[in-house]
Amino acid sequence: MGFPDGFLWGASTSSYQVEGGNDNSAFVDWERRRRWQPCGTAADSWNRWREDLACLKELGANTYRFSVEWSRVQPTPMEFDESALERYAEMARAFKEAGIRPIICLHHFSEPAWLFERWPRGWMESGPADAFIQFADRVIRACRNDVSDWISFNEPMVWLLNAYALGHFPPGFHKIVTLERTFVQGGLIEHVLRAHREVHRMVHADIKGARVGIAQNVVDLEPARQGAADLEALGRWDHFMHRHMLDLANSAQTLDFIGLNYYTRIYVAKAWIPFFPLGVVPAYAELKQIVGELGMKLLGGRVGNRVRTDMDWEIVPEGLGRVALSLSKRYQLPILVTENGLADTSGNGREAFLKSHLSSLQSAIDDGAHVTGYLHWSLLDNFEWGSYRPRFGLYRVDRTNGFKRTKSSGADYFKKVIKNGAVP
Numbered sequence: 148m149g150f151p152d153g154f155l156w157g158a159s160t161s162s163y164q165v166e167g168g169n170d171n172s173a174f175v176d177w178e179r180r181r182r183w184q185p186c187g188t189a190a191d192s193w194n195r196w197r198e199d200l201a202c203l204k205e206l207g208a209n210t211y212r213f214s215v216e217w218s219r220v221q222p223t224p225m226e227f228d229e230s231a232l233e234r235y236a237e238m239a240r241a242f243k244e245a246g247i248r249p250i251i252c253l254h255h256f257s258e259p260a261w262l263f264e265r266w267p268r269g270w271m272e273s274g275p276a277d278a279f280i281q282f283a284d285r286v287i288r289a290c291r292n293d294v295s296d297w298i299s300f301n302e303p304m305v306w307l308l309n310a311y312a313l314g315h316f317p318p319g320f321h322k323i324v325t326l327e328r329t330f331v332q333g334g335l336i337e338h339v340l341r342a343h344r345e346v347h348r349m350v351h352a353d354i355k356g357a358r359v360g361i362a363q364n365v366v367d368l369e370p371a372r373q374g375a376a377d378l379e380a381l382g383r384w385d386h387f388m389h390r391h392m393l394d395l396a397n398s399a400q401t402l403d404f405i406g407l408n409y410y411t412r413i414y415v416a417k418a419w420i421p422f423f424p425l426g427v428v429p430a431y432a433e434l435k436q437i438v439g440e441l442g443m444k445l446l447g448g449r450v451g452n453r454v455r456t457d458m459d460w461e462i463v464p465e466g467l468g469r470v471a472l473s474l475s476k477r478y479q480l481p482i483l484v485t486e487n488g489l490a491d492t493s494g495n496g497r498e499a500f501l502k503s504h505l506s507s508l509q510s511a512i513d514d515g516a517h518v519t520g521y522l523h524w525s526l527l528d529n530f531e532w533g534s535y536r537p538r539f540g541l542y543r544v545d546r547t548n549g550f551k552r553t554k555s556s557g558a559d560y561f562k563k564v565i566k567n568g569a570v571p
């Protein structure tokens with residue numbers, strides 16, 4: 148059996164990670180202060196988006212998900228750059244004319260620097276939501292003729308966690324101890340959802356037959372040990388990171404589909420240190436890097452023994468099907484895989500990764516999951532928030548040689564899958 152007719156096949160990128168020259172983003176100063184590798188020119192997609200389109204055509208893709216850079220469209224609080232808006236509209240038109248459905252994401256982590264000058268507490272205040280709604284309104288009006296599919300926020304929980312709890316993204320708050328309080332009572336989730344609801348309303352008011360979703364990063368969760376305690380911890384983490392926001396958006400009837408970003412699994416244990424967030428130890432590779440292998444063991448967090456990607460994320464293909472089926476059952480909404488991929492410098496791992504993950508997705512569909520498409524992360528090698536070392540691209544980008552795009556072996560395999568509508 149193959150994938151359903153009309154299945155969406157393609158890839159995803161985000162503006163800050165590929166465009167280059169986004170000098171008004173809050174990340175620019177952040178990179179300097181945190182001594183990150185600067186993003187700079189990225190893959191130069193702002194100038195070379197037609198080359199990206201050629202890559203998508205070469206793959207035989209019918210869908211492309213990209214994001215619009217808020218700091219480019221609105222470089223200062225009082226100024227919208229009409230030529231930038233026109234460029235995005237031109238891109239959407241060209242993709243559509245080439246038979247590639249454009250899906251626009253309005254918020255993919257990067258925000259204008261002025262946002263935090265005006266509102267130093269960021270989205271803990273209500274001003275950023277109002278400003279974002281104004282920006283979204285401009286983008287929707289500029290692209291409404293060619294874009295029916297919209298994503299309001301990419302991985303909102305990952306973004307909020309990094310920016311307002313772990314201090315890893317601007318504005319850089321550390322509030323891990325009061326995680327739940329900051330997110331729920333502190334207004335973060337409420338403000339983001341208000342902005343999402345408004346995007347949903349504006350898109351539907353302007354575009355007939357439109358669809359609006361949130362792209363949620365969902366991790367396959369396993370309890371670290373047998374028994375009720377870790378299962379309960381898993382449930383708390385699952386609710387907080389995966390379901391809380393989607394439940395609220397869904398009960399307000401503001402979700403037409405769910406975007407699923409799937410990469411890996413983690414083990415979850417009940418924390419014995421009382422102030423650990425939510426009383427839970429989620430064994431992310433990133434946490435392991437901070438506390439070390441021994442630290443992780445002492446905390447009770449278990450790490451798995453599967454082969455890992457260059458991000459140190461375990462490769463667990465069956466998790467994709469599991470997660471897609473469970474989201475589909477819970478929300479009774481179409482699921483679009485908006486991200487799935489691996490960092491792979493060797494260039495040898497992408498084909499096997501695609502094969503195993505797509506087989507898992509196919510099984511979920513056979514078991515009744517309503518999955519409408521698969522978008523690989525990413526079309527191109529890009530800026531992985533602090534570094535160019537991880538290589539996520541179906542196409543390699545040689546930043547030292549005119550940003551030349553070169554097909555990876557995974558790309559040839561993906562092309563075959565798209566052509567056959569099935570996993571060879």
Ligand code: IFM
Nearest residue numbers: 161164302408486524531
């Ligand atoms: O590169 C990121 C992307 O911006 C959001 N989802 C996960 C990807 C890989 O880390």
